[in-house]
Amino acid sequence: MWSLIRKSRTMTCSLLTLSLPLFYNSISTIYRPARSLRNPLVTTSSVFLAPISSSAIRAFCSKSSEARGMADRAVLSIHNPDSISYLNQREAAEIDEILMGPLGFSVDQLMELAGLSVATSIAEVYKPGEYGRVLTICGPGNNGGDGLVAARHLYQFGYKPSICYPKRTNKPLYNGLVTQLESLSVPFLSVEDLPSDLSKDFDILVDAIFGFSFHGAPRPPFDDLLQRLVCLHGSDQTRQKAPVIVSVDIPSGWHVEEGDVGGEGIKPDMLVSLTAPKLCAKKFSGPHHFLGGRFVPPFIADKYKLRLPPYSGTAMCVRIGKPPQVDISALRENYISPEFLEEQVEADPIDQFRKWFDDAVAAGLREPNAMALSTAGMDGKPSSRIVLLKGVDKDGFVWYTNYESRKAHELTENPRASLLFYWDGLNRQVRVEGSVQKVSDEESDHYFHSRPRGSQIGAIVSKQSAVVPGRDYLYQQYKELVEKYSDGSLIPKPKHWGGYRLKPEYFEFWLGQQSRLHDRLRYSPQDVDGKKVWRIERLAP
Ligand SMILES: Cc1cc2nc3c(=O)[nH]c(=O)nc-3n(C[C@H](O)[C@H](O)[C@H](O)COP(=O)(O)O)c2cc1C
Numbered sequence: 001m002w003s004l005i006r007k008s009r010t011m012t013c014s015l016l017t018l019s020l021p022l023f024y025n026s027i028s029t030i031y032r033p034a035r036s037l038r039n040p041l042v043t044t045s046s047v048f049l050a051p052i053s054s055s056a057i058r059a060f061c062s063k064s065s066e067a068r069g070m071a072d073r074a075v076l077s078i079h080n081p082d083s084i085s086y087l088n089q090r091e092a093a094e095i096d097e098i099l100m101g102p103l104g105f106s107v108d109q110l111m112e113l114a115g116l117s118v119a120t121s122i123a124e125v126y127k128p129g130e131y132g133r134v135l136t137i138c139g140p141g142n143n144g145g146d147g148l149v150a151a152r153h154l155y156q157f158g159y160k161p162s163i164c165y166p167k168r169t170n171k172p173l174y175n176g177l178v179t180q181l182e183s184l185s186v187p188f189l190s191v192e193d194l195p196s197d198l199s200k201d202f203d204i205l206v207d208a209i210f211g212f213s214f215h216g217a218p219r220p221p222f223d224d225l226l227q228r229l230v231c232l233h234g235s236d237q238t239r240q241k242a243p244v245i246v247s248v249d250i251p252s253g254w255h256v257e258e259g260d261v262g263g264e265g266i267k268p269d270m271l272v273s274l275t276a277p278k279l280c281a282k283k284f285s286g287p288h289h290f291l292g293g294r295f296v297p298p299f300i301a302d303k304y305k306l307r308l309p310p311y312s313g314t315a316m317c318v319r320i321g322k323p324p325q326v327d328i329s330a331l332r333e334n335y336i337s338p339e340f341l342e343e344q345v346e347a348d349p350i351d352q353f354r355k356w357f358d359d360a361v362a363a364g365l366r367e368p369n370a371m372a373l374s375t376a377g378m379d380g381k382p383s384s385r386i387v388l389l390k391g392v393d394k395d396g397f398v399w400y401t402n403y404e405s406r407k408a409h410e411l412t413e414n415p416r417a418s419l420l421f422y423w424d425g426l427n428r429q430v431r432v433e434g435s436v437q438k439v440s441d442e443e444s445d446h447y448f449h450s451r452p453r454g455s456q457i458g459a460i461v462s463k464q465s466a467v468v469p470g471r472d473y474l475y476q477q478y479k480e481l482v483e484k485y486s487d488g489s490l491i492p493k494p495k496h497w498g499g500y501r502l503k504p505e506y507f508e509f510w511l512g513q514q515s516r517l518h519d520r521l522r523y524s525p526q527d528v529d530g531k532k533v534w535r536i537e538r539l540a541p
Contacts, residue, residue, distance in 0.1 A: 084291075084320055085306045086279045089256045092212045095275060095300055103297060108173055110295070111142060113316070114274045115149020117292020118248050119157060121272045121317040122150070122204065125288050126244060128158040129334040131203040135189075137225055139209035139252070140167040146248050146274070147208020148177040155184050162187045162202075164194060166221050191221045198228055202243045205229060207268060209252035212278050218253055226253050229266045244269040250278060259283030272317065276306055281321075289321030335427040335512025340519035342536055349507040349523040349534055350394055353430060356509070357392070360423045372420040373399065377410035389419075390447060396503040397432060398439060400447060402464035404496045411436050417502055427512030434504040444498035449490070456491045457481045463496075508539070516541060 087095070099105045122134075136151040138144030144165065151161040163181060165188060168174065182188070195201050207229060209222050218226055229245055247268040254260050257279040260267075270288040273281050275296060281289065294311050301308070311318045346352040360368035369389040376382040383406065391398035397419055402408060411417065419432040438444075448456060461477045468474060485491050507523040518541035526535040 083307060085276055085304070085308060086282060087276050087304075088279055089212055091304060092256075092275070092278060095304065098300060098303075099295075103299070105295070107142070107145075110293070111145045111149055111173070113295050114146040114248075114293050115151075116153050117274065117290075117294065117316045118146060118150035118206070118208075118246070118272045119153035120315070121270065121288075121290035121292055122154065122159075122206075122246055123157050124290070124317065124319070125270060126204055127334065131244070132158070132160050133202045134159050134161045134204040134206060135194075135198065135202040136161055136163050136206040137209055137229075138163060138165040139211075139214075139222065140169050141211060141213070143208050143211035143214075143248055143250070143252075144169070145174060145177060146211075147206055148174070148181060150206060150208065150248070151186060152177070152180055152184065155181075155186060159204075162189055164189050164191065164225070166191050166225075191225065194228075196228075199232055199243050205232070205243050205245050207245055207247040207252050207266065210250060211248070212250050212256045214250070214252070215256070222252070226266060230264065233267050246270040246272065248272055249274045250280060251284070254280050254283075256280055273320070276308055277320065284321070287322075287325060289319070290317045291320045292317040333512070334514060335518070337427045337511050337513055337519075340509070340511040340521065342521065342538060345509070345521060345536065347534065347536075349504065349509075350392065352509060352523075353392065353432075353507070356423070356426075356428055356430060357421075360421075360426060360428070363423075363426055365423055365425055368421075368423060370421075371397075371399075372422075373407065374418045374420070375407050375410040375414070375416075377413040383407070383410065389421075390499070396434065396501045398443075398499050398501045400444065400497070400499045402459070402462065402496055403438070403498055404466075405464040407465075411500065419502060429508075429510040431506070431508040431510070432502065432504045433506040434502045436500050436502050439499035439501050441498065445493050447499060448493040448497065453485065453491060454482075456493075457485065459497045460491070460494050507534075510541075513541075 096110075099110065100107065122131075134151070134154055136147045136154075138147040148163065148165070151163055154161050161181075163186060165178070168178070178188070198205060209226070210218070217223070232242060232245070245266060245268040247266070247270070249272065250256055251260070251266050251268050251271065253265045259280040260283060267286065268284070269286045270290065271277075271281060271284045271286060272290045272292050274291075274293040277289070277291065291308065294316055296306065296308065300306070309318050309320055346355065357368060367388070370386050371389050372384050373387045374382055374384040385407065387399040387401060389397055390400055415436045416434070417436050419430075421428075421430040421432075423429070448459070451459075457478055460481060461474055481491075505525060509519075509521045509523075511519040513519060520539040520541055522537050522539050523534045524537070525532055527533075
């Protein structure tokens with residue numbers, strides 16, 4: 001069935017739509033999960049990942065790649081929570097049954113993906129350096145299983161998880177999850193072992209107690225545990241950092257569709273909705289709402305007319321809901337990197353640069369050749385912009401641009417510049433300073449003709465840094481030139497376009513380290529017996 005779906009989606013979808021009630025009926029009798037597993041999906045919307053046309057955003061995209069389009073939609077989803085589908089309890093249960101029936105998923109698989117999504121969502125917001133101590137409170141059902149899986153992944157991500165799992169489910173899946181955690185020496189705490197004030201010992205409290213199929217009033221010991229979570233909130237405003245509560249799919253104790261009916265339930269800081277948010281998530285007012293469970297096949301999305309934001313790259317979670325209100329002053333990373341010592345570096349900074357650049361490429365960073373170029377004209381006022389490095393060797397660093405742009409005017413007045421590379425993910429920065437010259441016309445010509453024809457025409461059309469009356473003005477000229485060169489003839493490089501080369505006179509390699517004790521190695525030229533050598537010195541961070 002699954003391979004059929006993959007081969008012919010349109011045909012198979014209609015086929016499945018016809019055949020599923022049959023499947024569903026037979027599954028209901030032969031295979032009915034003890035509790036509906038994953039999440040209910042109530043759909044009030046009608047398009048799955050429909051292209052959201054926002055001329056304001058799309059028009060300014062320099063790339064029209066699928067990835068960029070997905071990012072646009074993700075941004076729009078974040079800013080417009082109403083554009084996302086919410087599920088009621090019945091739909092959530094139905095979807096689980098379809099996933100685990102005709103679509104061939106097992107409970108174990110869905111639980112693994114759900115737990116991983118929860119762990120990655122937590123890691124997106126709460127870094128282990130600051131929020132390392134995690135208590136996962138697990139209920140007896142699937143939500144508890146998600147919590148156990150999440151705890152295992154959090155352990156691997158560098159957190160120190162503990163588990164409170166007072167009503168264990170004696171099934172191979174759950175016993176296996178417990179064994180896996182025990183083998184990692186993750187402590188299991190009884191309710192009696194827990195400190196009366198959870199805020200002293202933990203930074204994160206994961207609420208994996210009840211899922212979407214729960215109804216009624218919580219029974220002991222979960223009523224007491226939930227009360228402890230409720231009390232945490234707002235009780236001690238004087239404390240510097242209260243632990244955060246992360247709810248898995250449903251804030252436990254909430255009504256799945258109506259939310260915190262009496263207003264006396266827990267108030268999580270983060271909600272990780274699984275598969276699709278349930279109706280109660282509309283009432284979630286915490287700062288971090290994520291969606292996880294990246295396994296919704298197109299068939300289900302189509303059938304339930306789900307509108308969900310796309311996941312980017314290989315992410316297992318995506319932020320949804322209101323954009324977070326961040327305290328900019330509190331944003332900080334604690335860098336952890338291998339040591340970067342004078343003895344290890346290359347004697348020649350260009351070789352060192354190549355090494356780091358190759359690492360950035362190997363790490364799969366996006367546009368590792370993007371660099372900030374700073375210039376200043378006669379007035380001494382500096383200006384910066386990103387350009388792309390297009391070559392580097394012993395002669396220097398090359399980029400291409402418009403010779404009548406602002407940067408070009410400034411370089412004519414003052415042919416000196418600085419380049420800055422920042423490779424996030426590797427905690428690395430490289431600064432390069434030096435004098436600048438135009439590259440030869442042949443070199444520019446050669447590079448110009450290696451570019452896609454659309455880019456060549458774009459370079460002719462754009463009088464870079466000049467005021468234009470509107471986007472149409474540019475597009476009209478572009479269309480005329482596309483037409484003119486539609487025969488495939490050579491597009492001549494315009495005189496106003498070409499390359500610059502910065503000849504480096506100064507380098508600085510920076511590597512982020514813990515507690516702000518970063519590594520900074522400076523290379524500056526020195527004359528030794530008439531020979532130019534690079535002196536390497538360590539600077540205070
Ligand atoms: C990722 C990225 C890459 C860019 N690459 C170049 C480039 O290689 N050459 C260029 O002239 N402008 C490039 N730009 C645009 C420049 O940042 C800038 O807007 C333009 O060069 C005009 O700058 P100016 O008015 O200071 O001369 C790039 C922008 C971004 C964000």
